[in-house]
Amino acid sequence: MRVLREIEELSLQEAGSQLHLLAAELYPVCRSISGDGLRATLAAIQERFPLQTVEIPTGTAVFDWIVPKEWNIRDAYIRRPGGPRLVDFQACNLHVLNYSAPVHATLPLSDLRPHLFTLPDRPDWIPYRTSYYERKWGFCLSHNQMLSLEDGDYEVCIDSSLEDGWLTYGECLLPGLSTDEILISCHVCHPSLANDNLSGLVVATFLAQALAEREHHYSYRFLFLPGTIGSITWLAHNPKAAGRIRHGLVLTCIGDAGGFHYKKSRQGNAEIDRAAAQVLRHCGEPAEILEFSPYGYDERQYCSPGFNLPVGCLMRSVWGKFPEYHTSADNLDFILPEQLARSLRVCAGILDVHENNRRYINLNPFCEPQLGRRNLYRSIGGDTPGIEIARLWLLNFSDGEHSLLDIAERSGLPFFEIADAATQLLESGLLAPNGQEVLK
Numbered sequence: 001m002r003v004l005r006e007i008e009e010l011s012l013q014e015a016g017s018q019l020h021l022l023a024a025e026l027y028p029v030c031r032s033i034s035g036d037g038l039r040a041t042l043a044a045i046q047e048r049f050p051l052q053t054v055e056i057p058t059g060t061a062v063f064d065w066i067v068p069k070e071w072n073i074r075d076a077y078i079r080r081p082g083g084p085r086l087v088d089f090q091a092c093n094l095h096v097l098n099y100s101a102p103v104h105a106t107l108p109l110s111d112l113r114p115h116l117f118t119l120p121d122r123p124d125w126i127p128y129r130t131s132y133y134e135r136k137w138g139f140c141l142s143h144n145q146m147l148s149l150e151d152g153d154y155e156v157c158i159d160s161s162l163e164d165g166w167l168t169y170g171e172c173l174l175p176g177l178s179t180d181e182i183l184i185s186c187h188v189c190h191p192s193l194a195n196d197n198l199s200g201l202v203v204a205t206f207l208a209q210a211l212a213e214r215e216h217h218y219s220y221r222f223l224f225l226p227g228t229i230g231s232i233t234w235l236a237h238n239p240k241a242a243g244r245i246r247h248g249l250v251l252t253c254i255g256d257a258g259g260f261h262y263k264k265s266r267q268g269n270a271e272i273d274r275a276a277a278q279v280l281r282h283c284g285e286p287a288e289i290l291e292f293s294p295y296g297y298d299e300r301q302y303c304s305p306g307f308n309l310p311v312g313c314l315m316r317s318v319w320g321k322f323p324e325y326h327t328s329a330d331n332l333d334f335i336l337p338e339q340l341a342r343s344l345r346v347c348a349g350i351l352d353v354h355e356n357n358r359r360y361i362n363l364n365p366f367c368e369p370q371l372g373r374r375n376l377y378r379s380i381g382g383d384t385p386g387i388e389i390a391r392l393w394l395l396n397f398s399d400g401e402h403s404l405l406d407i408a409e410r411s412g413l414p415f416f417e418i419a420d421a422a423t424q425l426l427e428s429g430l431l432a433p434n435g436q437e438v439l440k
């Protein structure tokens with residue numbers, strides 16, 4: 001029974017435009033690893049499914065880290081004294097070094113320069129820079145904009161605050177028939193950046209909405225976290241829940257025009273790694289499987305050796321390897337509605353592999369059963385030859401040892417051809433379930 005079949009088969013155009021619309025709604029918000037932009041983002045997601053917000057106070061120790069001060073920003077600009085704004089936070093929130101300390105001063109260009117960040121090789125783009133754990137102030141602007149600044153005095157203003165407050169994250173547990181959990185995690189701490197941040201967030205939101213309306217075997221835990229400090233904080237406060245995670249996915253950079261990349265969990269051959277590889281092999285798009293590395297997104301924390309959870313990371317273009325990464329060019333035009341929808345379909349397919357992966361026993365193991373007599377071989381209207389082959393694979397390997405995923409891998413057939421064939425063979429009395437409802 002495919003829990004998310006409707007998602008896997010939905011219209012790319014319709015789903016894509018809905019996904020892109022949510023990204024567009026959240027794009028202007030100035031997010032960071034704490035503060036009101038993050039809260040506003042979680043509040044918008046909360047309108048779609050029952051997401052809880054959790055607030056952890058500044059100064060809380062979380063493993064080797066400490067929850068930092070909360071950052072908020074109202075305004076920022078650079079201008080000639082009394083003149084119009086030359087760099088304006090209101091026009092683009094990337095203009096401020098994220099987590100900038102407040103400043104209001106007049107200083108010569110030579111003193112201002114060390115506080116300016118540009119991309120000389122992409123002179124029209126604004127870089128995205130942060131300084132979370134070192135108190136600094138600064139502005140990001142296009143290189144051409146910087147070149148146009150003439151010598152003289154400038155008034156700089158960053159109306160921000162760095163105060164004791166809270167670290168906020170969003171969490172939603174959708175209980176299933178089992179207390180075993182599937183984790184979907186994405187980071188929600190980047191300001192106006194579309195692929196790195198919003199693409200994962202919108203796909204996770206639509207998955208949660210779909211699962212909230214359906215019955216499923218697994219319990220699903222959705223985490224919308226500020227990157228790194230958010231997952232560290234969640235893991236520090238939820239060791240028991242972490243222990244219930246059987247499969248997990250970090251979603252990020254899944255809206256651009258590139259093919260898929262799946263980065264394996266540290267375990268390397270966890271069921272999530274195999275399910276992702278299986279769905280990607282048959283998704284009709286280019287896809288590459290990457291080995292685990294202790295670098296990247298929050299899978300680094302889930303896969304730290306003390307936890308070693310089976311959590312992989314699904315991307316299209318790999319972070320840091322596309323020129324638009326962490327620049328103003330990672331905008332709403334860079335994420336494509338149909339690519340978002342295809343990513344959503346692939347995620348739904350991966351979850352459905354877990355929902356349906358079972359072992360069966362062939363009740364007729366001595367030579368092949370006569371399928372023709374049971375209308376399970378040839379001459380059946382609408383039957384494809386693949387289904388017959390799938391039946392034979394299933395009958396041969398349903399020995400109580402091999403799961404449907406094992407058989408899909410061994411046969412090279414798509415998982416759902418094997419799973420559909422299993423349903424038919426169950427109905428015909430040739431297969432019986434072997435113990436557990438779904439494999440752990």
Ligand SMILES: [Zn+2]
Binds near residue numbers: 196326
């Ligand atoms: Zn990033």
